[in-house]
Amino acid sequence: MASAYLPVLLLLAFVIANAGLIIGASHLLNKRRPTPEKLQPYESGIAPLGDARDRFSVKFYLVAMLFIVFDIETVFLVPWGVLYRELSCVMPRLADGACPAGAVSFFGLGEMLVFMAILVVGFVYVWKKGALQWD
Numbered sequence: 001m002a003s004a005y006l007p008v009l010l011l012l013a014f015v016i017a018n019a020g021l022i023i024g025a026s027h028l029l030n031k032r033r034p035t036p037e038k039l040q041p042y043e044s045g046i047a048p049l050g051d052a053r054d055r056f057s058v059k060f061y062l063v064a065m066l067f068i069v070f071d072i073e074t075v076f077l078v079p080w081g082v083l084y085r086e087l088s089c090v091m092p093r094l095a096d097g098a099c100p101a102g103a104v105s106f107f108g109l110g111e112m113l114v115f116m117a118i119l120v121v122g123f124v125y126v127w128k129k130g131a132l133q134w135d
Helices: 002-029 058-075 077-082 107-129
Strands: none
Touching (some): 058 077, 058 107, 077 107
């Protein structure tokens, strides 16, 4: 049983050693020459505007949270797509991977339609509340 985890542990040890080696080598080989320009904050080549401690609008955080919620929920489409054939076959599948005649069901499609309907209802609710307005 423990031998099954050996490749994973070896990979983990290699990754940790590689990361330490790269960080250590860059630290040892790097020549530090700080200049006033290098010590300034860098924001995509544009001079920074305002203070970093300025308050953001609540709308910004609301849109960010909504993006995360809808993004995570759409990730559930991937396992559904992978298992769609198994979800849509009532009986065990044949040797060639096909579903036996008359054993096809719409359970897999139906459950995803319900999931998507819930997402659409949530999206319409958020849209009607004006949470997506960026004024």
